[in-house]
Amino acid sequence: xxxxxxxxxxxxxxxxxxxxxxxxxxxxxxxxxxxxxxxxxxxxxxxxxxxxxxxxxxxxxxxxxxxxxxxxxxxxxxxxxxxxxxxxxxxxxxxxxxxxxxxxxxxxxxxxxxxxxxxxxxxxxxxxxxxxxxxxxxxxxxxxxxxxxxxxxxxxxxxxxxxxxxxxxxxxxxxxxxxxxxxxxxxxxxxxxxxxxxxxxxxxxxxxxxxxxxxxxxxxx
Amino acid sequence: xxxxxxxxxxxxxxxxxxxxxxxxxxxxxxxxxxxxxxxxxxxxxxxxxxxxxxxxxxxxxxxxxxxxxxxxxxxxxxxxxxxxxxxxxxx
Numbered sequence: 001x002x003x004x005x006x007x008x009x010x011x012x013x014x015x016x017x018x019x020x021x022x023x024x025x026x027x028x029x030x031x032x033x034x035x036x037x038x039x040x041x042x043x044x045x046x047x048x049x050x051x052x053x054x055x056x057x058x059x060x061x062x063x064x065x066x067x068x069x070x071x072x073x074x075x076x077x078x079x080x081x082x083x084x085x086x087x088x089x090x091x092x093x094x095x096x097x098x099x100x101x102x103x104x105x106x107x108x109x110x111x112x113x114x115x116x117x118x119x120x121x122x123x124x125x126x127x128x129x130x131x132x133x134x135x136x137x138x139x140x141x142x143x144x145x146x147x148x149x150x151x152x153x154x155x156x157x158x159x160x161x162x163x164x165x166x167x168x169x170x171x172x173x174x175x176x177x178x179x180x181x182x183x184x185x186x187x188x189x190x191x192x193x194x195x196x197x198x199x200x201x202x203x204x205x206x207x208x209x210x211x212x213x214x215x216x217x218x219x220x221x
Numbered sequence: 222x223x224x225x226x227x228x229x230x231x232x233x234x235x236x237x238x239x240x241x242x243x244x245x246x247x248x249x250x251x252x253x254x255x256x257x258x259x260x261x262x263x264x265x266x267x268x269x270x271x272x273x274x275x276x277x278x279x280x281x282x283x284x285x286x287x288x289x290x291x292x293x294x295x296x297x298x299x300x301x302x303x304x305x306x307x308x309x310x311x312x
Contacts, residue, residue: 009301009305010301012305013301013304013305016304016309017304019309019311020304020309020310020311023310023311023312024310026312027312107297107301108237108297110301111233111296111297111300111301112234114300114301114303114304115226115230115233115234115300118230118300118303119230120225122225190312193310194310197307197309197310198310200307201307204306204307205227205299205300205303208296208299208300208302209227209229211299212229212292212295212296212299213229217269
């Protein structure tokens with residue numbers, strides 16, 4: 001009877017762990033893709049701004065602001081990709097042990113996975129905090145860039161109250177920028193959620209270690 | 222990745238792996254330890270009576286004792302509880 005209950009518990013915990021691991025894996029993978037897109041888009045915007053400056057446009061000040069924003073976005077994109085790749089590397093290793101498993105994992109396999117994940121979080125806590133910051137900053141920078149790009153394809157007069165669409169070609173570019181901004185802010189929210197969950201777990205492991213130390217007399221010092 | 226494991230997590234890994242007799246080299250390889258720290262952990266566990274040293278012919282090995290079972294069970298329950306009591310992360 002106890003064995004059956006224990007097996008069901010292990011199965012439930014294993015399922016929960018696998019689900020959580022997959023969710024985090026998808027989030028980090030999505031970040032890697034959007035980080036790469038942010039980098040590419042940052043470069044594209046820098047070039048567009050520079051070409052605009054040399055092309056003798058009437059609004060060089062506006063172009064320069066866009067160029068600076070593009071550079072910031074490019075830098076944040078690099079940070080975004082590097083952080084995502086670092087986290088992804090660890091997650092892939094932990095996930096490998098569970099991915100192709102069809103039968104219920106043993107107590108030891110599940111606990112080993114949890115130990116690895118706890119260690120992974122402990123090691124990458126700072127990187128995850130950076131990700132939250134980079135995603136939030138990136139989100140707002142891309143939002144600003146998206147708004148600037150949108151302003152470029154609309155021209156009009158406040159006094160006349162008329163807006164004219166300059167070029168249909170600029171619409172996808174502005175939409176892509178806004179999409180990156182949206183994903184970036186959404187990622188920041190999910191990383192924060194993940195971080196809160198794992199901070200709680202880390203506090204719990206510290207408490208558990210105190211209990212282990214006291215009850216079993218295990219103290220390395 | 223394993224650099225941030227606590228000593229308690231490493232003790233657990235060693236004890237679980239040593240359910241059957243294992244040589245020093247296989248323990249440090251499997252638990253991702255260098256020989257110096259590996260030696261320290263194994264000596265500590267042996268001094269507490271959680272690991273016993275056996276020498277069969279020319280081969281020496283370590284095996285977890287009955288006493289280690291108590292630690293392994295307690296540790297497993299505590300770590301599995303992390304996913305039982307704390308609301309999980311989902312997209």
